[in-house]
Amino acid sequence: MFHKEKSIQIKNSASALYNNLSVLRIAPRRLTYFTVVHANVVNMVSASWDGLNYSHRQLQSKEPNVATSTSLIMQAAFCVLPSRELLVVTSQKGIQMYESDGSIMVYWHALDTPETPTAQAVFARGIAAVSENYVCVGVSSGAILVFDIPSKGSNITLSEVLEEHKESITDIAAECSGSQECVANLVTVDDGGSLCVWKSGEEFQLLNKIAGLDISCSSVKLWKGTVVAGYGSGQIRIYEAVTGILQSEINAHARWIYSLDIAPFSGLLLSAAEDSFVRVWHLSVTPETNSVEVAHLHNECVTDTQICGAKFCDGDGYAFAVTGYDLSEIIRYTQT
């Protein structure tokens, strides 16, 4: 179903972090951007579709105008809004937002880091763009920061802080089907496996909270009103977002799941874990009957590698890319 293509070499190896690959397709310029985190550096590669041109850029995590501060990066992700695209980088010190090519930092938000380290770590993790003009970022305390993004410029402001989770945020996802009908358009998950479902707006509204079973949920997606969540136990669980009803349970992987992705036009689902496997599934959702169907389509084994990032490169799921701990390449697969 899929075959391996030529890998893209990156300047550093990928660190073992959840959701450690972000992809942005720029159709007008026939380019795709990839970002992979290595410790305190974001490696960006811009790859031309004809496979002939690759250019690299590295972004460091640091406060602007402070020469020496350095902190480990937890995640880097592209945020696509109707008016603009940003690259958001979250670290132990704070949140940086760049123009999508990484050329200019447009915003910096510092986290409250204590003078001497506390037992509870401080960091930001979990990034998603929601509806017209919001970017949501999670924090280790369990808070979700909601930033209001203007259509251009750097006048980004912190609009709201959502305090519902008690454990560190692991991932955040916005409704990706493009449908305007979905009431719920944001889901946030944490280290205890709790899921919160929200409706965005000037004031975000909590629609549902699904209690965790003490198993960390490391990756989540929201598609056609359906939450797809990946857990440390290797299970994928599918819930109806608004009601919280469990629709499917898949014993998907033999180790901790690190990344999930959905191709919104086709319903293809990608899951990747520490067990070296990337699996492709097909998901179909019938909202009228509140039912889902799940079929397993394909396995890829990346030998001797703990996978930390896997993303589709396009909305149909025609191609996907994978990163692994200690690997200095982005492995690509395309449909045969």
Place this chain on the structure above:
Amino acid sequence: MSSRTLPLLFINLGGEMLYILDQRLRAQNIPADKAKKDSTIAGWIEEDRRRVMNDIITTMFNKKFLEELFKPQELYSKKALRTVFDRLAHASIMRLNQASMDKLYDLMTMAFKYQVLLCPRPKDILLVSFNHMDAIKDFVKDTPSILSQVDETYQQLIEMYTPLCNGEFQLIRQTLLIFFQDMHIRVSIFLKDKVQNSNGRFGLPTSGPVPHGTQVPGLIRIFSCTGEEKTRLQFNNGGNYTSAIREGSFEIFGDRVTKLGTNMYSVSRPVETHMSGTSKSSTQHTKVNTAPNPLAKEELNMLARLMGGLEVQKAGSSDTAFRVNLFATDEEEEEALITRPDELSYGIINIQATKDQQVSAELTKIMGEFTDSGHQSPSSSSKGDDLLAMMDDL
């Protein structure tokens, strides 16, 4: 990242160090000029080995040192941690040349990297730590004073780590993996056992028991809105997995179940590393930063506080101190030092303690604490000077 990583890193690396030293001390011949009467040679060897192990373990589990270690803090850099272990390795009458120390550290770090990677669940790192602790306890089982220090440390580990959720353990594991990133030194024993490939990377099997709490992959269940199972589908998981086995014990005593963290060395399986070929293809290095690092001072302070707790034994007269070689011959050891690739050198921190006012003030303060706790010292100031001078030599 996690501020609770350092104790686990230290205890596990320390445990590996003890396994290796124990093996080398047993394997190493005592030179003829040290021999006394025939009948006492065996006793001399055994006594020395026990003494070295006891001295190192006593230093490792020094109360003040552990107090500093267990405080919430970021992980040290590789350089800083190497400095701590250099100091620890010399906490007895044993001496190691730089090449042997480098090799010792390579082996320790690759072994623990392997254990962290292969842990089925992040929480199992604690079981690995308990395996090391169990072995350390066995090394000192005949010495009650040290044994009680070790027991106290079990308590601290249990108190600090058993309440953590699995997500927090994963954060600890991720922090450790960043520390070990890009290290692919080939270790003979690992190569022979086929757990490491010739490119230095560890083999991750897609077979065997799944971790405790995980199901064997292969089942898709669909539920109706009333919660009843509607459909059951099977899929091929591409591996050869079996059900989880029983969970190891997280108490002071108990069967840990996992073999990770137990002693893989024995007198008949000598320890070797291969230095060639590791630097070429598999590793890509971040550019070595030669600019002076303003954060180094911060780290030096932390290091000074930590090492203030490591009381160093006097070197002793020349006939009681003896050298341990991690290589088969002295010539090999010399050769290893010369041919070690640059990017793999550890660059020990040279703490110019006597010249740095701030650091020396810190150290004097710690020395003052030492005297209060009842340690013998002729006078606190001269002991302080000794310590500063010794740190300059590192």
